[in-house]
Amino acid sequence: MEDAVQTFMGKLRGSVAGETFVKMTLSKAGGKDRQLKNVYVRPVDLKGIRQLSFTLRYATRDEVKNYPPEEAFTWIKLWLGQDFLNGDLFTLQEDVSIQFNKKRKARLFSRPASITQQPSLSHDRPKERLIIGEENPYLHALGITSSEGEVLKSGQKKFRQINKYIEIIDDLLRHHKLPLQPRIVDMGSGKGYLTFALFDHLANQLGLNPNITGIELRPKLVDFCNGLAQECGYNNLRFLAQDINDYPADQIDMLIALHACDIATDIAIAKGIQSQASVIVVAPCCHKQLRKAMHCSNEMQAVLQHGILAERQAELLTDGIRALLLEAHGYTTKVFEFISTEHTPKNVMIVATKGKPNIDALAQIAAIKQQFGIEFHYLERLLSPVV
Numbered sequence: 001m002e003d004a005v006q007t008f009m010g011k012l013r014g015s016v017a018g019e020t021f022v023k024m025t026l027s028k029a030g031g032k033d034r035q036l037k038n039v040y041v042r043p044v045d046l047k048g049i050r051q052l053s054f055t056l057r058y059a060t061r062d063e064v065k066n067y068p069p070e071e072a073f074t075w076i077k078l079w080l081g082q083d084f085l086n087g088d089l090f091t092l093q094e095d096v097s098i099q100f101n102k103k104r105k106a107r108l109f110s111r112p113a114s115i116t117q118q119p120s121l122s123h124d125r126p127k128e129r130l131i132i133g134e135e136n137p138y139l140h141a142l143g144i145t146s147s148e149g150e151v152l153k154s155g156q157k158k159f160r161q162i163n164k165y166i167e168i169i170d171d172l173l174r175h176h177k178l179p180l181q182p183r184i185v186d187m188g189s190g191k192g193y194l195t196f197a198l199f200d201h202l203a204n205q206l207g208l209n210p211n212i213t214g215i216e217l218r219p220k221l222v223d224f225c226n227g228l229a230q231e232c233g234y235n236n237l238r239f240l241a242q243d244i245n246d247y248p249a250d251q252i253d254m255l256i257a258l259h260a261c262d263i264a265t266d267i268a269i270a271k272g273i274q275s276q277a278s279v280i281v282v283a284p285c286c287h288k289q290l291r292k293a294m295h296c297s298n299e300m301q302a303v304l305q306h307g308i309l310a311e312r313q314a315e316l317l318t319d320g321i322r323a324l325l326l327e328a329h330g331y332t333t334k335v336f337e338f339i340s341t342e343h344t345p346k347n348v349m350i351v352a353t354k355g356k357p358n359i360d361a362l363a364q365i366a367a368i369k370q371q372f373g374i375e376f377h378y379l380e381r382l383l384s385p386v387v
C-alpha cells in the first residue's frame with residue numbers, strides 16, 4: 001500500500017509543482033466521520049500565492065478551506081486509505097486513480113488526461129461552475145452524472161438546463177432577498193431535478209435554511225424523490241403526492257412551477273398570489289385552454305387560420321395575460337427565454353416579485369380579450385373573487 005500511496009502522492013506533488021494539477025476528488029467515505037462524504041480539491045491563486053482549495057462535502061452542507069500545498073498534502077495523505085477509499089487525480093498529463101479494498105490494500109490506475117486545459121485559478125469560480133458542481137451526489141441518482149461525477153452525454157442538456165435555472169434563481173435572490181428559512185413550494189416537481197438543485201444551492205451556496213416541498217401527482221416519483229432527499233440528508237426537502245389544486249395557499253415565500261402542464265401553471269400562479277408569495281417563478285408548458293377559447297373575428301382571423309400561428313398566438317396571449325394578472329395583483333414581472341430552444345422547446349420563464357400593482361393591467365387584459373374573442377383566461381377565473 002505504501003508504494004501505491006507514495007507514487008500517488010508523488011504524482012500529486014509533481015503536478016502541483018509543475019502547475020499541471022487540475023483537480024482531485026476523494027470519494028467512497030470509509031472512515032469514522034460518516035458525515036464527510038467527499039473532498040474536492042482544486043488549485044487557486046490567493047493574492048498571487050498558489051494554494052489548494054478544499055471543498056468538504058458533508059451530508060447537508062459544504063465547507064471550503066484553502067491550504068498551502070504542503071499542508072494540503074498532509075491532509076490528503078491522512079485521508080487516503082483511512083477516510084476515503086478512492087482518490088482521483090486529474091492533471092494535464094494523465095488521470096490517476098488510487099483505490100483501496102476492504103483490507104486497505106491500494107491499487108493505482110492511470111489513463112490519458114481527460115482534461116487538457118487548466119481551469120480558472122480565480123478564488124471565485126466561473127459562474128457556471130460555482131452554481132452547481134458536477135460532483136453533487138443527487139445528480140448521479142438522477143442519471144445526469146456518472147458515479148465519478150462526470151456529466152454523462154445523455155445528461156448534458158438537463159445539466160445545462162439546471163445550471164441556467166439556478167443561475168437565474170441565484171441572480172434573482174441577490175436582488176430580492178428571501179427570509180433565512182424560506183418556505184418554498186415547487187408545484188409539479190416531476191423527478192425533482194430542479195427541486196434538488198434549488199435545495200442544494202440555497203442550503204449549501206447561499207447559506208439559507210430552506211424548507212422546500214415538491215408537489216407531484218405521480219406517487220412513484222414522489223417516493224423516489226423522498227428516498228433521495230433522505231439519502232442526501234436534505235431533511236427539509238420533502239415531496240407530497242397530491243394534486244396542486246388541493247395544496248393550501250398559505251405560508252409560501254417562493255412559488256415555483258416549471259413545465260407544469262397547461263392550466264396547472266395557472267393553478268400554481270393563483271396559489272402563489274393567494275398566499276402572497278414574494279417570489280413566483282413559472283416556466284409554462286402547453287397552452288391549450290386559451291387556444292380553444294380564442295375566437296377571433298377581426299382581420300387577425302386571416303393570420304390565425306393557420307394552426308401553427310394560432311398556436312403561437314395562444315402561447316403569447318396565455319403568458320402575456322398571466323404576466324398582466326400578476327401585475328394587477330401587485331407583482332413586477334419579467335418574461336424571458338431562459339434557455340435556448342436547442343435544450344428545451346418550453347423555454348419561456350415568467351418571474352414575478354412583489355412590487356407595486358399595475359393599475360392599467362385589468363383594462364389591458366379586457367382589450368386583448370375583446371380583440372381575440374376570448375371569453376376568459378383560466379387564471380383570471382381562479383382569481384376572480386379577488387379581481
Ligand SMILES: C[S@@+](CC[C@H](N)C(=O)[O-])C[C@H]1O[C@@H](n2cnc3c(N)ncnc32)[C@H](O)[C@@H]1O
Pocket residue numbers: 187188189190191192193194215216217218242243244245257258259260261264285
Ligand atoms: C413536465 S413535468 C415537469 C417536472 C419538473 N418541474 C421539471 O421541470 O423538470 C410536469 C409534472 O407536473 C405534474 N403535474 C401536472 N399536473 C399536476 C397537478 N395538477 N398536480 C400535481 N402535479 C401535476 C406531472 O405529473 C409532471 O410530473
